[in-house]
Amino acid sequence: MKKFLVCLLAMGTAYFASAQKPTKVEVKTTSKKSVDKVFFLYRKDDDMVTDSAQFKNGVVVFTPALNEPTLVYVRLKYHPDSSLMKDGEMPKGNQLYETGLYYAEPGLLQINISDSLKNAMVKGGTAQKDYAKLTDLLKPYNEKSQALSKEYMDYRKNKDEAGMDRVEAEFEKLDSVMKTDVYLKFLNGNPKSPIAIYVLGNYAGYDIDPAVISPLFDKLSPQVKSTTSGKAFADRIEVAKKTAVGAMAMDFTQNDTLDKPVSLHDFKGKYVLVDFWASWCGPCRAENPNVVKAFNQYKDKNFTVLGVSLDQPGKKQAWLDAIHADDLTWTHVSDLQFWNNAVAKQYGIRAIPQNLLIDPSGKIIAKNIRGEELGKKLSEVLD
Numbered sequence: 001m002k003k004f005l006v007c008l009l010a011m012g013t014a015y016f017a018s019a020q021k022p023t024k025v026e027v028k029t030t031s032k033k034s035v036d037k038v039f040f041l042y043r044k045d046d047d048m049v050t051d052s053a054q055f056k057n058g059v060v061v062f063t064p065a066l067n068e069p070t071l072v073y074v075r076l077k078y079h080p081d082s083s084l085m086k087d088g089e090m091p092k093g094n095q096l097y098e099t100g101l102y103y104a105e106p107g108l109l110q111i112n113i114s115d116s117l118k119n120a121m122v123k124g125g126t127a128q129k130d131y132a133k134l135t136d137l138l139k140p141y142n143e144k145s146q147a148l149s150k151e152y153m154d155y156r157k158n159k160d161e162a163g164m165d166r167v168e169a170e171f172e173k174l175d176s177v178m179k180t181d182v183y184l185k186f187l188n189g190n191p192k193s194p195i196a197i198y199v200l201g202n203y204a205g206y207d208i209d210p211a212v213i214s215p216l217f218d219k220l221s222p223q224v225k226s227t228t229s230g231k232a233f234a235d236r237i238e239v240a241k242k243t244a245v246g247a248m249a250m251d252f253t254q255n256d257t258l259d260k261p262v263s264l265h266d267f268k269g270k271y272v273l274v275d276f277w278a279s280w281c282g283p284c285r286a287e288n289p290n291v292v293k294a295f296n297q298y299k300d301k302n303f304t305v306l307g308v309s310l311d312q313p314g315k316k317q318a319w320l321d322a323i324h325a326d327d328l329t330w331t332h333v334s335d336l337q338f339w340n341n342a343v344a345k346q347y348g349i350r351a352i353p354q355n356l357l358i359d360p361s362g363k364i365i366a367k368n369i370r371g372e373e374l375g376k377k378l379s380e381v382l383d
Helices: 128-157 161-189 194-204 210-218 228-242 282-298 317-326 341-347 372-380
Strands: 023-029 034-044 047-053 059-061 070-078 097-104 108-113 122-125 254-257 261-263 271-277 303-309 331-333 354-358 364-367
Touching: 023 034, 023 097, 047 059, 059 128, 097 108, 097 128, 122 128, 161 194, 194 210, 210 228, 210 372, 254 331, 271 282, 271 372, 282 303, 282 372
Parallel strands: 023 108, 271 303, 303 331
Antiparallel strands: 023 059, 034 047, 034 070, 070 097, 108 122, 254 261, 271 354, 354 364
């Protein structure tokens, strides 16, 4: 799973134009389980909106300010069973939280719980019905993925690299089949669906291949493409075109660790790996030794690394500490704005680690090369 480990921007949102009317999400329960609180979350533009409430007579109602269908989280926090508590903690396997994903849209979404959120009866609009169909189609793939995850963790625990590599290959095969058999088929059969942009986003992944995704986007209905999310996805495709292999890298300037401005054009004439990462990103930190190895091997052969960190506001020391701890002895820049990092947004970065290899003329010649693949590419162009 090393190839699949990334830190992702919080869940995407899919919208569909509709008449202006209020949205009501009604959660009812007849379960005997004691719920402490109900949490309600959804993404609006670039912000995550969070609300919470307690059941009153078995009912909780949320009224989010939506005018288009939106993917939402409903999360239940159960009161711990005191008879099961040990040293103030629940024993492993005893669930304290339960989360469900649904599509809310103008009108009414009803979630009726008899025993658990997992088995709730859900009634909603077209978006929720389409999402339920999609979820059913994905179920066997998700079950297989969970089994592979468990198998991978067992191999990892035993430090069995061969076993881990085999499971990674199975993950890649499963992901490819799932995208073709579920997401692509759904898109071809439902170009007018209010969740079409959401499905296309899942098919495209965090690193869009515009040659593949642009024609699929063009096949969607004009109504879907003209929505807020449709326009936003069109913008993502345009950014992907500008950052594709063969394109000239867009220049940028950001401050380094000493608050001095550094520009990409300062490195013209060198091979540069622009590396997007952050101190808080576990997969990034796990990949850093590979980047260090590549840098040390080729730094005297007209190659360098320019780190762009998505560290958070007020967390400069964490960024500096990670640089020193991981021995990252190249130039680093950041505006400490988390996912709103200006360079990350300019380059359409929605998951990290990601990187781009730029040649001396400023052309992008490779993207997202990691581990052994990074060493092989650098050997190809520098040895």
